[in-house]
Amino acid sequence: MSLMEILIIVVPSTLLWAAPLVFTALGGIFSERSGVVNIGLEGLMVIGAFTAIVFNLTFVDTFGSLTPWLAILVAMVAGAIFSLLHAVAAITFRADHTVSGVAINLLATGLTLFLVKLIYDKGETDIISEGFNKIDIPVLKDIPIIGEIFFQNTYWTSFLAIIVAIIVWYVVFKTPFGLRLRSVGEHPMAADTMGINVTKMRYLGVIISGALGGIGGGVYAQSITSNFSHSTISGQGFMAIAAMIFGKWHPLGAMGAAIFFGFAQSISIIGSSLPFLKEIPNVYLLIAPYVLTVLALTGFIGRADAPKASGTHYIKGSR
Amino acid sequence: ACGKSDNKSETSNGGDKDTFSVAMVTDVGGVDDKSFNQSAWEGLQKFGKDNGMEKGKGGYDYVQSKSDADYATNLNTLARQDFDLVFGIGFLMQGAVDEIAKQQKDHHFAIVDSEVKEPNVASILFKEQEASFLAGVAAAMTTKSNKIGFIGGIEGAVIERFEAGFVAGVKAAKPEATVDIQYAGAFDKAELGQSIASKMYSSGADVIFHAAGGTGVGLFKEANDRKKKDPSREIWAIGVDSDQANMGPDVVLTSALKRVDNAVIDVSTKAKDGNFPGGKIALYGLAEDGVGLAPINSKAPNKSAIETAVKDWTDKIKSGSVKVPGTRAELKTFSAK
Amino acid sequence: MDFVIEMLNIRKEFGGFVANDNITLQLKKGEIHALLGENGAGKSTLMNVLFGLYQPEQGEIRVKGNPVNITNPNIANDLGIGMVHQHFMLVDTFTVTENIILGREVTTGGRIDLKKAEKEVREISERYGLAVDPQAKISDISVGMQQRVEILKTLYRGAEIVIFDEPSAVLTPQEIKELIQIMKTLIKEGKSIILITHKLKEIMEVADRCTVIRKGKGIGTVNISETNPNELASLMVGREVTFKTEKAEAKPQQDVLDVQDLVVKDPRGINIVNGLNLTVKAGEIVGIAGIDGNGQTEFIEAITGLRKAENGSIKLNGKELINHTPRKITESGVGHIPQDRHKHGLVLNFPIGENMVLQTYNKKPFSKSGVLNFKEIYKKARTLISEFDVRTPSEYTLARALSGGNQQKAIIGREIDRDPDLLIAAQPTRGLDVGAIEFIHKRLIEQRDHGKAVLLISFELDEILNVSDRIAVIYEGKIVAIVNPKETSEQELGLLMAGSNRKEAGEHSNA
Amino acid sequence: MLKRFNSILTPIIAVLLGIIVGTIIMVVSGYDALAAFTALWNGAFGDSYYFGEVIRQVTPYILAGLAVAFAFRVGLFNIGVEGQFLVGWLAAVWVGVAFDLPKIIHLPLAILASMAAGALWAFIPGLLKARFRVHEVIVTIMMNYVALHVSNYIIKNIITDNKDKTDMIKETATLRSDWLQSITDYSRLHWGIVIAIIGCIVMWFLLERTTRGFELRAVGFNQHAAHYAGMNVNKNIILSMVIAGAFAGLAGAMEGLGTFGYATVKGGFTGVGFDGIAVALLGANTSLGVFFSALLFGALKVGALNMPLEAGVPNELVDIIIALIVFFVASSYIIRVFLDRFSKKEVK
């Protein structure tokens, strides 16, 4: 296989894998930047995947090829609403953020499977007929070499994820909202004295993380699994958290990390066909993404500092 | 609680009831896994309806496991609920069936895809290689690039039978075609199936067969995607276990059928009639109608030629003149006359 | 009326505890109004009420004669009230400009316009003589600079009334001078100031009037021109106070601590301690005077093994200790009252009793073959609690629940009880009230009299001058001068700390 | 006094609230809640068999819970229990099938092997955290996947000849007991529960009564103060992960030597490790708390299996109830506020 051939296979698959992780990791950034640890991203993805699939199955006849796009909007709203539970617990009820996040994960899995059984009277949904499909990006696909590698046989969602990452970077680092969000996650009392409503900002951070986590789940289900079952989302939320930390809580960093995960994942699949990797027992390729991540963190990323006030409660007047 | 349990064991040991009841335990996949759990449940439902039984206690029913640790509990629960015959679906349940069968000697059990040597257990095995051999023939006769793909779930004896039979079928029909074999390492990761399929199609394969349960869903996704994008391209996928034609009317060439439903009905009927094959292996192949090949897609270019060839090979296998290899070792020495 | 602010009969409770009890404060336009009281008297609380952080249970606030209801800092800002907090309210990872504009961002098309904001910040800072680098990160600038950022924050919001809560506590004498200058500029520009400080000298120097509160109650307001420091002090405490710590002549003996050519790097790789030499003898207190950031923290951390030293030698009683583990150093006879009691000194979530054996838990009688003996641990705790007058409900109370002063007494008790040859006291009285300070100073002197070597680090020149037998001035990681407290002045020390050499410093202070 | 009472009352109220909300969900969805709870109860305690199964399920839950709780107490979040559990399971079975030894040696050896394997698996994130400050959450997540694939590989290619399942462990390595099975009507109850209880006691004693525990707790609360006090922070971080991993490995041994007696190739995670997180959190990371919350979880999980059959209610309902309980425990601040208000009124 020539390098070109390898790239033509690896790059779209990398981006396909990365897209849901990018969305969800960006969600994590909003939450943690506001000071609320959100280990419940996995659960929010579950909710997103569930609602997207249910919506898609129900309305595909009405909306046709528009359905998957509407479905991720619905998933976004569902994720945002569900994340309110985490917000109320972690911000208003002063729950330990981690505990509340774990509860979100448990609840999402239990509730969605319960609802699947209630709605469809079986353990998993049917397969959607209208998901996100492979496309060639108009115009760009004709660029020599690059066009073939990056813009053919790929998915709109991958590019949407990259665009959203750039938007998030802009929002977090270039707008008043972002400045306020970060100030609340670093030093809520300082923010309070500057007249910023800490509680409101934190609620917003968590809700946006729910929305993005919902999109992540919706994208995953509609571009990869095509149905919803107990195993649709199994660990991607945690991988998104890993991407967020790996990317040092920076939107573009998290995007890079998610793409790296996608790449490692692709290599583990294509590896057995590459001449120099062929002889290696399969197990090494299977664990490669995870080992590479750990090595990367140990080797050249070093320590990453979370927003200072993340995981803490802001109680007015306490010091 | 004590009194109640006494009560229960009394009835369960009584045995002089007039109705026959049967139930099954699924693995974590559940009865709609589009794979053998589903097939088994369909068989059980058919058996129940044909015999005028009702779903529930005293009729036919199933329990879904939520983890490996639940198998034994569920098997035992069903035995305690007085079902006369309890199926454990899948080789994963082998240990649990073995154990519970030893405890509940008055009940009949059956295990699918594995062997348990107890007098009250029937072991249901399939000659998957025969079905996949036919699939291999169909694939070989369809491919233009002479590159064919095989996606396996987790490596194991059952999937190895699929693999060996498939490769043998390809070789038999078109010796110059090559088969790219890859395992996903999971039965429930559609995304892995999709990536592997994408890789195979991108590197020239035009027919891919999967024996990977839910992972195989990704194969159909990828095939459909590519077909939709470029309808002129010949892209085919082959399903497994049940007829998966509905996964992609334009791309599913055929499916290697594993009629768990038929086997379940067969064993249940035998048990009901007092001929329970306890302690024996019930082996289902082409001859027993336990495996087979689904109808060839009408859009396939040389549909009738394939059908003829398949029929031909089927007869040879049924007659015993061709013995399809069930392991990689056997495959090495296999040669199709 | 010419009052810009009137706080009338303010009452603020914290769950039953009355922090402000019927306090009245009236601020005239263009005056500097001092607010004086002991630790915990309720000063910060009163100001937080004015700033909208707390809601009072009773009382009325008027701004320029109009009754107002200040429910959050935004309203205070809109009313022209700004506050420079006792603990800085700055986001470390932000730049100076970002901190200043936070909540009032300058935008063009939804985007923060940093260029424009920086220009505005530069303009204000030039107008009021508050030199800052608008692009610097807060974590990279000095404490004095950070304070200027705090002031700029209020001015940026167009504050007419600026509240300063203990602004000088963290500053060097030179910086304090600058601050006083700044305040005078502000008044000239038509602002009014409320100044909270424990330093009577400052009040005498800049304030026009002073309101005194004691234990949450208002004692009254006096004109500075009609009073003197002694009167203010007795109003504040409710009794006569002496300002000088009594102590006998020191009798220094052999060298206990001998530091030679010590070099310590900070995380950025700069030699923050840069060839430092110092000896401390048995029976003397050596005070280290210096501006924060000149290496005193790193110096102590190197002695105590909390930070790696690059080079040099640290000898205790002649034995080399450089880069040994903290445990080894502790056990060789070093006691350490750390600068940050919450970070280093205590495990706040442990009972105070367990904190008393933080270093000795693995020694008999507190444990035997790895198993703790709680009976002995709490017996020791009870002894220390009564000996060092630690006010706590019980020895099982979490350290977190104690007030700062009592936490500090517990640490001091623990360190002294281990009977070290060298006792290092880093800012042992920071934020404590007069009574506690007196107690701690006595203990340090007592240790000296028992023949121990004591090394005192403090940013309070008063404390250094009163307690030390010798003063070592640290500047840029070196001891640049050793002076006798009896033969020096605050001015001279201040100049030495700012890097002038001995001769210049002497000339300046004489001039 | 009142405070202590409230701190026991809070989790009880959380459990009740969880059940109430669960009931509402069932009623709204048109299920028979009473039948569901009856089925749940019968499925957990209706019979000595089910009680035995509950205890069997509780056993790994306790140990997995301890594995999370122990690390938590030292300030580390061990999401890697699942992986440590899998390698512990594998190691125990490996020793169980590979050797022929007298029981007195074989069983302890298999147990020790599981602890060593879990400890090793946790040592890596511990070391990376201590040495390079790499976030333990990421490393433990990654180690879970590595454990899954590596143990599958070892089962297939090293212990067996391309099979999906190892042989049964030798009789000399089993935790099972005919007697325990006979008194519980042939449940899979095994001696592991004794080990789990010993595990609780060990964790309590180690943390609360020893100098080592003093250090671990100090590091957990305040690393700076621990360093100041002369404790080796890095060593304690690594040690805490190693001990946590040993607990998780032990949990694996419970499955390998008790419940199953073999190890199989797995398509995905077992979930025990993740359930351990919830167990630990519900138990407030204390050994006694872990014990009781594991009991609750075990009963709910085993009892739930009976719900679809007997009451036609999806057993996911129990997952919802468990999640709600964790949620309410997390929000205990608000429960306490209510309790305080309530008790104040009483006094007045």
Ligand SMILES: Nc1ncnc2c1ncn2[C@@H]1O[C@H](COP(=O)(O)OP(=O)(O)OP(=O)(O)O)[C@@H](O)[C@H]1O
């Ligand atoms: N948030 C709070 N909750 C409970 N009590 C508080 C709170 N804030 C302050 N207090 C109490 O109110 C009293 C007054 O505190 P305040 O901070 O106003 O004192 P202060 O005069 O500023 O002291 P200092 O000189 O130490 O700054 C303190 O004794 C403290 O006990």
Ligand SMILES: Nc1ncnc2c1ncn2[C@@H]1O[C@H](COP(=O)(O)OP(=O)(O)OP(=O)(O)O)[C@@H](O)[C@H]1O
């Ligand atoms: N938020 C709060 N809730 C309850 N009590 C408080 C709160 N804040 C302070 N206190 C109590 O107020 C008292 C004094 O607190 P304060 O922080 O003013 O003490 P301090 O001597 O100034 O200490 P520090 O040196 O830490 O500033 C202590 O008893 C403390 O327990």
Ligand SMILES: [Mg+2]
């Ligand atoms: Mg104050």
Ligand SMILES: [Mg+2]
């Ligand atoms: Mg104070």
